[in-house]
Amino acid sequence: AQSVTQLGSHVSVSEGALVLLRCNYSSSVPPYLFWYVQYPNQGLQLLLKYTSAATLVKGINGFEAEFKKSETSFHLTKPSAHMSDAAEYFCAVNHFNKFYFGSGTKLNVKP
Amino acid sequence: DAGVIQSPRHEVTEMGQEVTLRCKPISGHDYLFWYRQTMMRGLELLIYFNNNVPIDDSGMPEDRFSAKMPNASFSTLKIQPSEPRDSAVYFCASSPRGGLADTQYFGPGTRLTVL
Numbered sequence: 001a002q003s004v005t006q007l008g009s010h011v012s013v014s015e016g017a018l019v020l021l022r023c024n025y026s027s028s029v030p031p032y033l034f035w036y037v038q039y040p041n042q043g044l045q046l047l048l049k050y051t052s053a054a055t056l057v058k059g060i061n062g063f064e065a066e067f068k069k070s071e072t073s074f075h076l077t078k079p080s081a082h083m084s085d086a087a088e089y090f091c092a093v094n095h096f097n098k099f100y101f102g103s104g105t106k107l108n109v110k111p
Numbered sequence: 112d113a114g115v116i117q118s119p120r121h122e123v124t125e126m127g128q129e130v131t132l133r134c135k136p137i138s139g140h141d142y143l144f145w146y147r148q149t150m151m152r153g154l155e156l157l158i159y160f161n162n163n164v165p166i167d168d169s170g171m172p173e174d175r176f177s178a179k180m181p182n183a184s185f186s187t188l189k190i191q192p193s194e195p196r197d198s199a200v201y202f203c204a205s206s207p208r209g210g211l212a213d214t215q216y217f218g219p220g221t222r223l224t225v226l
Contacts, residue, residue: 032211032212041219042219042220043115043202043204043217043218043219043220044154044202044204044215044217045217046214046215046216049214051212090154094211094212097167097210097211098167098211099144099156099211100156101153101154101155101156102153103153104153104154
C-alpha cells in the first residue's frame with residue numbers, strides 16, 4: 001500500500017533561514033507528488049506538484065521541491081523563510097488513482 | 112471565480128441527529144472530492160466524483176455516511192445518525208479534468224462538532 005511519511009511534525013526556523021520539510025513515499029513506481037499548504041482555519045492550497053517532468057519543481061511563494069527516485073523523496077525547500085510562511089504543510093501522493101496525504105508538518109518561523 | 116463554497120462553516124449538533132454538509136465546486140471542474148481532517152487520523156479522502164458519478168467511496172467510514180452529487184454545481188455529505196467521533200473538519204475540493212493527478216482546489220471547510 002502507498003504511504004507518505006513526513007519527518008517532523010513541527011519544524012521551527014528563524015526568519016531568513018533555510019526551510020527544509022521532508023517527505024518520503026513508498027512506491028516502486030514514481031507517483032504524482034504534491035505539496036499543499038494550510039493556513040490556520042483555511043482549506044489547503046497547492047504549492048507545487050511533480051508529474052514526471054522536471055525533477056526540480058518550482059512552486060509559489062519561493063518554494064521548490066526535488067524528486068529523487070533513488071531516495072523515494074520529495075523534500076520541500078525555501079532558501080529564506082518569511083514570517084508569512086508559518087503554516088502547516090502536507091505532502092501528498094497520487095498512486096494508481098489512490099490519494100494519500102502525509103500527516104503534516106507545522107512550520108514555525110521565529111523573528 | 113468564488114472558489115469552492117462550503118456551508119455551513121460551523122455545525123454543532125447532538126449525537127443521533129442528521130447532519131448535511133454542502134458544497135458548490137468551481138464552475139467547470141469535473142471532479143469533486145470530500146475529505147475529513149482530524150487530529151488523530153489527519154486528512155482522509157472519503158469519496159470522489161467525476162462528472163457527478165461516484166468513482167471511489169472506499170474512504171467512507173461506514174454506512175452512516177452518504178454523499179450525493181445531483182448536478183455539476185452541488186454536492187452533499189450526509190451523516191445519519193451522527194456520533195461524537197464524527198467531529199472533524201470536512202473539506203470539499205474540486206479539480207478541472209485530471210482528477211487526483213490534477214491540482215485540487217479546497218473549500219474553507221465545515222467544522223462539525225457532535226455532542
